[in-house]
Amino acid sequence: MALPALGLDPWSLLGLFLFHLLLLLLPMPTTTTGEGGQGPVPRVRYYAGDGRRALSLFHQKNLQDFDTLLLSGDGDTLYVGAREAILALNIQDPGVPKLKNMISWPASDKKKSECAFKKSNETQCFNFIRVLVSFNATHLYACGTFAFSPACTFIELQNSSLLPILEDKVVEGKGQSPFDPAHKHTAVLVDGMLYSGTMNNFLGSEPILIRTLGSPPVLKTDNYLRWLQSDASFVAAIPSTQVVYFFFEETASEFEFFDKLRTSRVARVCKNDRGGEKLLQKKWTTFLKAQLLCSQRDQLPFNLIRHAVLLPDSTDPHVYAVFTSQWQIGGTRSSAVCAFSLKDIKRVFEGNYKALNKETSRWTSHEVPDDISPRPGSCSVSPSSDKALTFMKDHFLMDEQVVGTPLLVKSGVEYTRLAVEAVRGLDGNSHVVMYLGTTTGFLHKAVVRGDSRAHLVEEIQLFPDPEPVRNLQLAPTQGALFAGFSGGVLRIPRANCSVYGSCVDCVLAQDPHCAWDPESGTCRLLPTSSPKSWRQDLERGNPQWACASGHIARSLRPQSRPQIIKEVLAVPNSILELPCPRLSARASYRWSHGAAPVPKASSMVYNGSLLLLLRDGAGGLYQCWATENGFSYPVVSYWVDNQDQPLAPDPALAGIPRERVEAPLTRIGGGAAMAPQRSYWPHFLTVTVLLALVLSGALITLLASPLGALRARGKVQGCETKTPGEKAPLSREQHLQLPKERRTSANDVDADNNHLGTEVA
Structure with a gap:
């Protein structure tokens, strides 16, 4: 018997009631925005073990801490410095790197016993390789902590293989390698000379910038003059034409606050520095330092530098550096990537100096005195005068800051390392691609647009368990990136364009390594010389322009005609789940029923999927639409039909390929039929139990009503007022x-x- 008031039979009414009760019990899904407080969101995420982003792992039994990476000159061999061993890996073939050979370089038993006596943590009493540079075509130069007694040696090469280290070739490495493996350090080999920044004592309280090897005299910073604060921490050394730049962080002596303020610095020394004759003997006479500033407007600066690399460019080379902040906002750290022009750095070092006025204890700006020539700290070929060296003792800090351009700011992430390359796109322009490793073992691939803002192309989880990325090394000729961590070395292809199954996806990714090939109908790696018919739009990411001709897998304009239809047959009064694949985390998604929105009375979007109560008139075409960069396209299309009363075919959808699929469903009043996918059957059982409890409570209330009426009738008027000592009737x-x-x-x-x-x- 139908219910004339609602036009529904009892099973339909019960199904509608239970569907709405199910919606009330479902937890509210969390919504994410593409450019919210978290910063740019990776368009695609790959978790550990995802076959779409295959990684090749090299590991060696009984070896760990693969911290130092060095690429050979021909790009075919990767040298790896691990704990008490150095390896040579053949990386010519795709897949897992192959071990050419390995040499061991352990600390002596005597040094280990001395270290164990001084240090409580005996896991640090090994030889951790900290410096690994190419000295020439036949030798490498390596330094290690050597159980808190730094040592260095030359390693001979034979056909890119390593020859064993001879004990008589091992020399003291103090000033070139840190004592403690936890201390940050940097080193670079320039013109046969090694420029190092590290800690020079066992306690880690004496930072030093030193030049060793080669014919020029050994020069270092003056510890007595406090050119460097005792907590200085070095992260990178970058050579330029006449100078070598050191990037580090330390406590800011020019700012006086209640709490110690850390700041990032760039220091400069000249390659032709020979030291002073009377003053500053065996000391740098060209040492200068300046403050690095990486910040956004009206926000606290990112004052802790973590790593820096140089991207060579013929016109305007830049230094790219990752920063974090000593202040945690909302309990989470934030990271930023800033770019610094070498022209700006050079200009700051040619400006005024900053000096401490001992009478007022205030820092003031100083110009170069007219009677001092050449300019103090300059790379002049003529020797500096005693007056210039005296001026240099107290005027080593530059007055102006080196201001960087923030390219990427992201909260909740702490970057540890980065690698940068320039990739030429189909438009002929060079695009900067950054690879960023995190403290939790993720890799972010970011592309810098023309407006100096970066977007995240993808996020890759490198390790199943969280641990920091120790090092990154690009191998452009191999098309790969190598990541060192505690358990081995990972080979990561720079891109996997095949995951983008259509021209729309390929263009929206805005990956400089990928372009759409209309002839094969696939997204492919961009070769050195690509055909003009290939499609790419790195600046705008507009598929409507880039996919205007040739074979495309999706429509150019928002329209309802899909490329393939998935057919779903269900019984009446069933709750269906129609999934919507999330191809992009930067897109917004919506559902449509034909040309109209989905009916709100019998449907709900939950975690992207459409929950649909199949009633009369609820069948037909359902499509999930994605909108990204102002472009809308259908992600998936379903034809939902009632198996008892099939709908008439839609002439507008004639000729479109169809695929029969099974959607998870819950049938009201007739059992349940569930597909292998996720089902809402537990929610339905919960609804049924709650409904039974509600009906039981209502029945008890109705049965209790006559008993209450009898009690009310039995009351005698006038007996309501009782004396204080009277007892109530029993x-x-x-x-x-x-x-x-x-x-x-x-x-x-x-x-x-x-x-x-x-x-x-």
């Missing part, structure tokens, strides 16, 4: 016998000559 019988216990007076009679009582016994 039972219904006692309550009914109370009128017989009244005491009356002879004077109290009514009209019928009956006595009336005035007191209650």
Whole structure:
């Protein structure tokens, strides 16, 4: 029997009621925005073990801490410095790197016993390789902590293989390698000379910038003059034409606050520095340093530098550096990537100096005195005068800051390392691609647009368990990136364009390594010389322009005609789940029913999937649409049909390929049929139990109502007022016998000559 008031049969009414009750019980899904407070969102995410982003792992039994990476000159061999061993890996073939050979370089037993006596943590009493540079075509130069007694040696090469280290070739490495493997350090080999920045003592309280090897004299910073603060931490050394730049962080001596303020620095020394003759003997005479500033407007600066690399360019080379902040906002750290022009760095070092006024204890700006020539700290070929060297002792800090351009700011992430390359796109322009490793073992690939803002192309989880990325090394000729960590070395292809299955996806990714090939109908790696018919739009990411001709897998304009339809057959009053693949985390998604929005009374979008109650008129074409960069396209299309009363075919959809699929469903009043996918059957059981409890409560309430009415009828009027000492009746019988216990007076009679009582016994 139908219900004329609603036009629904009992099963349909029950199904509609249970569907809405199910929606109330489902937890509210969390929504994410593409450019919210978290910063840019990676368009695609790959978790550890995802076959779409295959990684090749090299590891060696009984070896760990693969911290130092060096690429050979021909790009075919990767040298790796691990704990007490150095390896040569053949990386010519794709896949897992192959071990050419390995040499061991352990700390001596004597050094290990001395270290164990001084250090409580015996896991640090090994030889951790910290410096690995190419000295020439036949030798490498390596330094290690050597159980808190730094040592260095030359390693001979034979056909890119390593020859064993001879004990008599090992020399002291103090000043070139840190004592503690946890201390940050940097080193670069320029013109046969090694420029190092590290800690120079066992306690880690004496930072030093030193030049060793080669014919020029050994030069270092003056510890007494406090050119470097005792907590200085070095992260990179970058050579330029006449100078070598060191990037580090330290406590800012020019700012006085209640709490110690850390700041990032860039220091400069000249390659032709020979030291002073009388003053500053065996010391740098060209040492200068300046503050690095990486910040956004109206926000606290990112004052802690973590790593820096140089991207060579013929016109304007830049240094790219990753920063974090000593202040945690909202309990999470934030990271930023800033670019610094070498022209700006050079200009700052040619400006005014900053000096401390000992009388006022304030830092003031100083110009170069007219009677001092050449300019103090300059790379002049003529020797500096004593007056210039005296000026240099107290005027080593530059007055102006080196201001960087923030390219990427992201909260909740702490970057540890980066690698940068320039990739030429189909438009002929060079695009900067950055690879960023995190403290939790993720890799972010970012592309810098023309407006100096970066977007994240993808995020890759490198390790199943969180641990920091120790090092990154690009191998452009191999088309790969290598990541060193505690357990080995990972080979990561720079891109996997095949995951983008259409021209729309390929263009929206805005990956400089990928372009759409209309002839093969695939997204492919961009070769050195690509055909003009290939499609790419790195600046705008506009598929409507880039995919205007040739074979495309999706429509150019927002329209309802899909490329393939998935057919779903279900019984009436079933709750269906129609999934929507999330091809991009930067896109917004919506559902449509034909040309209209989905009916709100019998549907709900939950975690991207459409929950649909199949009723009369609820079948037909359902499409999930994605909108990205102002372009809308259908991600998936379903034809939902009632197996009892199939719909008539839609002529507008004739000729479109169809695929029969099974959607998870829950049938109201007739059991359940579930596909292998996720089902809402547990939610339906919960709804059923709650409905039974509600009906039971209502039945108990209805049965209790007559009993309450009988009790109300049995009450006697006038018995509501009781004296303070009176006890309440114990039972219904006692309550009914109370009128017989009244005491009356002879004077109290009514009209019928009956006595009336005035007191209650």
